Amino acid sequence: MSKPKYYITTAIAYTSGKPHIGNSYEIVLADSIARFKRQEGYDVFFQTGTDEHGQKIELKAEEAGVTPKEFVDNVSTTIKGLWDLMDTSYDKFIRTTDEDHEKQVQKIFKKLYDKGDIYKGAYEGMYCTPCESFWTESQLVDGKCPDCGREVKPAKEEAYFFKMSKYADRLIQYINEHPEFIQPVSRKNEMMNNFLLPGLQDLCVSRTSFKWGIPVDFDSRHVVYVWLDALTNYITGIGYDCNGGSTDQFKALWPADLHLIGKDIIRFHTIYWPIFLMALDLPLPKQVFGHPWLLQGDGKMSKSKGNVIYADDLVTFFGVDAVRYFVLHEMPFENDGVISWELMVERMNSDLANTLGNLVNRTISMSNKYFNGIVTDKGAAEAVDDDLKTVVTGTKAKVQGKMKDLKVADALTEIFVLFKRCNKYIDETEPWVLAKDEAKQDRLATVLYNLVDCIMTGASLIEPYMPATANKIAEQLNTTLREFDDLEKSGLYPQGNKVTEKPEILFARLDAKEVLEKAEALFAERKAEADKAAGITETVEEEINIEAKPEIEYGDFDKLQFQVGEIISCEEVKKSKKLLCSQVKVGSQMKQIVSGIKQHYSAEEMVGKKVMVLVNLKPATLAGIVSEGMLLCAEDAEGNLALVTPEKSMPAGAEIC
RNA sequence: GGCGAAGUAGCUCAGUUGGCUAGAGCACACGGUUCAUACCCGUGGUGUCGAGGGUUCGAAUCCCCCCUUCGCUACCA
Numbered sequence: 039m040s041k042p043k044y045y046i047t048t049a050i051a052y053t054s055g056k057p058h059i060g061n062s063y064e065i066v067l068a069d070s071i072a073r074f075k076r077q078e079g080y081d082v083f084f085q086t087g088t089d090e091h092g093q094k095i096e097l098k099a100e101e102a103g104v105t106p107k108e109f110v111d112n113v114s115t116t117i118k119g120l121w122d123l124m125d126t127s128y129d130k131f132i133r134t135t136d137e138d139h140e141k142q143v144q145k146i147f148k149k150l151y152d153k154g155d156i157y158k159g160a161y162e163g164m165y166c167t168p169c170e171s172f173w174t175e176s177q178l179v180d181g182k183c184p185d186c187g188r189e190v191k192p193a194k195e196e197a198y199f200f201k202m203s204k205y206a207d208r209l210i211q212y213i214n215e216h217p218e219f220i221q222p223v224s225r226k227n228e229m230m231n232n233f234l235l236p237g238l239q240d241l242c243v244s245r246t247s248f249k250w251g252i253p254v255d256f257d258s259r260h261v262v263y264v265w266l267d268a269l270t271n272y273i274t275g276i277g278y279d280c281n282g283g284s285t286d287q288f289k290a291l292w293p294a295d296l297h298l299i300g301k302d303i304i305r306f307h308t309i310y311w312p313i314f315l316m317a318l319d320l321p322l323p324k325q326v327f328g329h330p331w332l333l334q335g336d337g338k339m340s341k342s343k344g345n346v347i348y349a350d351d352l353v354t355f356f357g358v359d360a361v362r363y364f365v366l367h368e369m370p371f372e373n374d375g376v377i378s379w380e381l382m383v384e385r386m387n388s389d390l391a392n393t394l395g396n397l398v399n400r401t402i403s404m405s406n407k408y409f410n411g412i413v414t415d416k417g418a419a420e421a422v423d424d425d426l427k428t429v430v431t432g433t434k435a436k437v438q439g440k441m442k443d444l445k446v447a448d449a450l451t452e453i454f455v456l457f458k459r460c461n462k463y464i465d466e467t468e469p470w471v472l473a474k475d476e477a478k479q480d481r482l483a484t485v486l487y488n489l490v491d492c493i494m495t496g497a498s499l500i501e502p503y504m505p506a507t508a509n510k511i512a513e514q515l516n517t518t519l520r521e522f523d524d525l526e527k528s529g530l531y532p533q534g535n536k537v538t539e540k541p542e543i544l545f546a547r548l549d550a551k552e553v554l555e556k557a558e559a560l561f562a563e564r565k566a567e568a569d570k571a572a573g574i575t576e577t578v579e580e581e582i583n584i585e586a587k588p589e590i591e592y593g594d595f596d597k598l599q600f601q602v603g604e605i606i607s608c609e610e611v612k613k614s615k616k617l618l619c620s621q622v623k624v625g626s627q628m629k630q631i632v633s634g635i636k637q638h639y640s641a642e643e644m645v646g647k648k649v650m651v652l653v654n655l656k657p658a659t660l661a662g663i664v665s666e667g668m669l670l671c672a673e674d675a676e677g678n679l680a681l682v683t684p685e686k687s688m689p690a691g692a693e694i695c
Numbered sequence: 696g697g698c699g700a701a702g703u704a705g706c707u708c709a710g711u712u713g714g715c716u717a718g719a720g721c722a723c724a725c726g727g728u729u730c731a732u733a734c735c736c737g738u739g740g741u742g743u744c745g746a747g748g749g750u751u752c753g754a755a756u757c758c759c760c761c762c763u764u765c766g767c768u769a770c771c772a
Contacts, residue, residue: 376707
């Protein structure tokens with residue numbers, strides 16, 4: 039009888055830079071599920087990889103002064119290295135720059151075009167010429183470009199569209215009939231209420247504004263929209279061919295059992311991807327799980343602050359399995375989890391060092407001390423043994439129940455209940471007391487046998503989450519991990535087997551203060567590097583060229599009235615992500631001015647600043663608030679804003695001419 | 696603005712269809728123990744269950760309203 043298959047994927051990682059710990063979490067989560075399914079007896083295929091096209095990468099490569107391909111080769115290698123470091127057992131690492139993937143994407147695009155699901159139309163939107171970007175009405179900030187704040191104008195661009203609306207009803211029906219399809223369910227409501235029920239718009243699936251993508255082979259000015267490119271990795275990676283030449287592997291594996299993705303890209307996986315599949319007459323994946331994020335507790339991670347935590351940093355501090363344990367354990371099913379150095383140390387010490395590591399260590403020590411490491415059940419059972427065995431052999435079913443619902447953190451907790459029960463058993467039986475009594479030697483042997491036997495069950499159960507630790511324990515107890523079916527049995531440890539003489543400490547206890555100091559030192563170093571890099575880029579990139587405007591007369595300039603204004607008070611405009619509303623003193627006048635600079639200045643730090651104000655601008659209403667002028671800012675290439683202020687102290691109202 | 700979620704011990708969270716003195720882990724305090732990585736085992740306290748109102752014999756759990764926080768709100772990946 040052949041094994042049932044289980045095809046699991048992660049999202050492919052976008053190669054715009056090295057992923058931080060929050061992004062590396064997904065691969066570990068997927069790996070624990072894949073390993074668990076293998077343990078359960080499934081023929082698992084686990085695919086991951088990198089998503090390597092798009093405008094952002096084209097820009098990043100240009101900044102770095104390399105070709106896009108060189109850039110993504112580099113990042114993809116880094117990512118693969120991280121996945122390997124984390125001991126993940128993927129079967130395939132696909133790259134969207136793989137030749138067979140690119141060819142298949144072109145064929146799929148052509149096929150959908152021939153079928154009429156993709157049609158040529160015009161993308162209409164608001165266009166910002168300096169930024170070379172299209173924006174939708176809803177993205178605009180006060181009717182202006184959200185990046186640079188400048189005027190936008192309606193424009194058209196030739197583009198290919200996908201007829202999403204054609205399949206919307208079928209998708210709604212599918213989602214309603216398969217309540218398990220979108221996990222967690224709260225996400226299902228978001229998709230339904232925001233997109234499907236109001237009516238799905240057709241999706242623009244080609245771009246002409248950049249080149250770094252898969253070309254549309256019958257219309258070379260266009261490249262394929264990155265999501266159509268990226269999503270299809272799930273089928274091209276296992277040998278799909280839209281012209282009927284799919285591999286046996288594809289036929290065996292598709293549809294996928296689980297797409298594991300971050301909650302930010304649920305829309306693409308539960309709306310666009312299923313519809314693309316419908317158009318290709320392929321069955322839909324069985325489940326899409328949008329996991330939450332692991333966030334840093336003490337403020338947001340940012341490169342310039344130098345406090346970004348990468349998986350390899352944590353591994354240096356704590357070791358691979360401790361990091362795996364931490365991210366899996368701290369991540370609830372639905373809400374975001376928090377990561378901090380203190381929490382890491384706490385988990386490490388209490389769960390890994392105290393409960394698990396010490397259990398293994400004390401058990402091996404006693405075996406050596408009392409029986410020279412030989413473990414034998416002398417049959418001297420007592421009533422307490424039964425409760426221990428019930429808890430231990432019952433853990434498998436509990437873990438299985440949690441894993442069925444993808445509650446990985448809860449599954450781990452169940453396994454630690456087992457280890458805690460073992461520690462309690464030692465206190466109940468008091469082996470050191472037995473050791474002093476000649477008549478109790480058989481009982482002592484049985485107690486230690488039970489412990490070793492139960493630890494092996496626990497070690498086998500924990501393999502999907504901490505594979506190296508599981509194997510280390512087996513090695514120290516001089517045996518191998520158990521088959522899944524044997525995990526509800528006891529008494530399987532080989533009689534008379536000899537455990538290691540010198541148990542290695544599995545997890546060393548750490549001092550929180552020391553770790554914090556080291557982490558701060560690391561961050562300080564990173565910040566210095568970032569500052570240095572920023573300094574260099576500033577001198578190198580000092581020139582910013584913007585589109586030249588036509589020459590003007592002095593009279594045109596003279597129409598504009600600029601004055602120094604002092605910001606007396608300032609508050610955030612609620613319901614707006616970008617706006618601040620300032621009361622500005624200009625001479626004896628007070629003006630209320632609304633500016634889109636919330637992301638660059640806090641309301642508090644605005645107060646007291648002397649700024650350059652365009653005072654005779656016709657008042658406008660922004661987000662329901664009247665604005666009687668404009669604060670002038672300088673903008674760099676990344677869209678960072680800096681208020682323009684007089685170089686020497688000037689009174690409010692001073693004319694700028 | 697629209698849709699949705701959440702607010703329970705110092706911290707992270709459980710609390711199924713309303714029912715006995717509201718729970719777990721960590722942290723804290725005390726006690727026990729010594730095989731072990733100053734570890735393990737036991738005991739314990741604290742909670743206006745976001746605020747207010749209502750239904751009910753009885754509500755953290757249902758209804759109303761308010762406050763706070765968070766998520767999603769489509770062509771950046």
